[in-house]
Amino acid sequence: MSSVDNALVVQRFKLVIAYVRLNRIKPAFTTSLFSNQKNRMDNFNHSQDSLVSVHNLTFSRGERKIFDDISLEFERGKITAIMGPSGTGKTTLLKIIGGQLFPEKGSVTVNGRDVHHLKRDELYTLRKRMGMLFQSGALLTDMNVFDNVAYPVREHTHLPESMVRSLVLMKLEAVGLRGARDLMPNELSGGMARRVALARAIALDPMMIMYDEPFTGQDPISMGALVLLIKSLNVTLGLTSIIVSHDVHETLAIADYIYVLSEGKVIGSGSPEEIKQSSSEWVQQFMNGAADGPVHFHYPAKEYMDDLLHSEKAFKPLFTRQRPPNDRKAKRRRYS
Amino acid sequence: MPHNNTQDTLVGLFVAAGIASLFFLALQVSNLSSFTKGNTFEITARFSNSGGLKVKSAVSAAGVKIGSVKSITFDPKTYESVVKMDIDSQYKTLPDDSSASVFTAGLLGEQYVSLDGGGSDDYLKQGSKIEITNSAIILEKALGQFLFKSAEEKKSSSDDKKGKK
C-alpha cells in the first residue's frame, strides 16, 4: 500500500505542477483532489487495472458487421485512443460502452459492471460517472452556457444554488470559458461549444470521459486548446479517457495507447511509438494518409470499361435502401 | 433556471382565458344556469298525444320558461301519454285548474308544454295533476283533415277550430 501512496503523492505533485502551468484550472483544484481520491479508491476495489473492457464484441447494422469479435482494454487513468477511418463505427463503440446500444455478442464491463446487464437505475447511476463529449457538443439549445453546465448538477444533486454557481464557474474556468457563461449555444463557435460540453461532462467529476471525434472540424488554435485540455484533465482529475478520432497527429500526441480499427477488426494496437513503427501496411497507410493502399480509393465497382459500355440495368444497384441509422435494438433500449 | 415573470404572467393569462371561456360556454351558452336540481316541484299531465315532446323540453307559462319535462311514459291502460314536469319552485302560485297544451315553437321548432292559468284559488304543488290538456297538433293529421274537408264541402269551414297555425 505504501508504494501506492507514494504513487499518489507523485501524482498529486504532478497535478499541482500542471495546475500551476495551466494557471487557469486553479479554482477546480480542491474538488478535483477529492474526486481524484474517490476515483483512486474505486480503483483499488477492483484488482484489474482496466476500467473499461470490451470482450469479443460483435455488432451489426443491417447486413454490415461493424464490429466482428473485437476485444479492447482501457486502462485506468490513461488516455486510450481508437482510430480508424470514417464509418468504422467508432461512435457506435462509444454508444455501446455507454449502454445506449446493445451488442449482438460479447460484453462490455465498466468499473467491473457489465453495462448491458444492468437495470435502468443502475445504468443511470453508472452513467453519472461516465462523461461523454459528443462531436456536436450536444448542448441544450434553449439554455445558456451556465445553465448547460449546471444542468447535470441540478438534476443529480440537491446542492444550494450558490454552490452550484461556484461549481459551474470552476468547471467553466477549467475550460477557459468563464467569461462566456451568459452566451447561448448558438452564439458559440464549434470549438467553444465543445469546450462548454467538456465542462458539462466533467461537472459531476466522472471517473472517465469518452471523446467522440474531439478534433474534427477545429481550427488549429482551438484544436491546440482541446489537446491541452484533454491531456491536462486526464492528468489533473485522474480521468480515464477514451478518444475516438481519425486525426492522427493530435491523437498520437496525447494518447498513451492506441487501437486502430478497420472493417470491424483491430488491425493494430500499441503505444504511439509502436503504432508509428507498425509493419502493417494498412496502419502505415492510415497514419501517413496515403490515398491508395490496402484501402482502395475506389468504392467497390465492376470494371470501369464495362460500366461505361453497358446499360444500367445489367447489374444490381450499388445503393440499396439502407436502414435508418437508429436501428431497432437501440430503439427498444430507449423505449424500454 | 432563471425565473421568467413575463412567461408566468402569460401562461396565467392563457389559463385564465381558457377557464373563463369554459365558464362562458357552461353558463351563457348552455342551460346549466337555468335550473339547479332540488328547488323544483313535480306535476303530471296526461295527453292523448304528446307529439314530439322530449325529456328536457321546455315548460312555459305565457311564453316564459318555468320548468322542463322530466319524463314521458305511455300508460297502457288509458292509452295516454303521461308527462311529468319539473317546475321551478319560485312559480308556486300557478292555479291548480291550469291547462297544459303541447305547442310547437315556430313552424319547425321544438315542441314545448305551455301552461295556461285558470281561475282557481288553489295552487299547483308537488304531485299535482293537470286535468285539462290539449294534445300536440300533428301537422300531417291537421293537413289531411283540412284537405279532406275542403274537398268534400266548401261551404262549412267553421268546424276547423284546430287548424291553428
Next chain:
Amino acid sequence: MEFFRYLGASTRESFTKLGRSSYFLIETLSGISSVLMRPRLLLKQMHSVGVLSFLIITISGLFVGMVLGLQGFYILSRFGAEETLGVMVAASLVRELGPVVAALLFAGRAGSALTAEIGLMKATEQLSGMEMMAIDPIKRIISPRFLAGFLSMPLLAALFSAVGIIGGQMVGSGLLGVDDGAYWSQMNANLDFQKDIINGVIKSIVFGFVTSWIALFEGYDAIPTAEGVSRATTRTVVNSAFSILGLDFILTALMFGEN
C-alpha cells in the same frame, strides 16, 4: 408477388411503429409524475404550446364564428327561423368546429413545432447527450411537452368556441339584425351542458392527447437528418389531421348517437 411483398413489409413496418409508439406513450405517461414535481418545466411548455397558439386560435375562432353567422343567417332566414341562429352557431362550434378546428390548428401550429424541436434535438445529439448524463430525456423533455399539449387543448378549444359564438353574434345581431335576446336565449334553451359542452370538452381532451402524442413520437422517432426531421414534421400534420377527423366521427357517433 412484388406487391404482396410490399404489402407485407409495410404491414410489418406499421405494426412495429405502433408498438414503438405505444412504448413511447407509456414511458411518457409514467414521466408525468416527475413533471408535476417540477412545475417550471410544465409552465415553460404551456407557454410555447398554449400561449403561442392563443392568437391563431382566437382569430380563427372569431372568423369561423362570423362565417357561421353569415351562412346560418342566409339559410335560416329562408325558413323564417333567424332567431335560432344562436343555436346553430353555438351547436356547431361547441360540438364540432371548436374541438376539431382548434385541434387542427393546434397540430399545425404547436404539433409541427414540437416535432421539429424534438427531431432537431435528436439530430444534434441533445437527447443522446442527456441519456449519457443519466438524465432521462423522456421525463425532462417529452413528458412536460405532452402534459402541456394535453392541458392546453381543451382551453384552446373552449376559447375558440367562445370567441366564435361572440363572432356569430356580432355578425348576426350586429350586421344582419337578428334579435340579440333571441340569439342568446334560444342558444341557452337548446344547448345542453352535459350533452354539448361536456362532450365538446371531452373531444378536445382526446384530440389534445392524440395530437401531442403523434407530434412528440414523430419527433422522437425521426431519422436524425434534416430530411428526416422535415418528413417527420409533415407526418405529424398529416397523421394528426387524419386522427382528429377519424376520431371525431367515432366520438360523435358514440356521444350523440342515442338521440
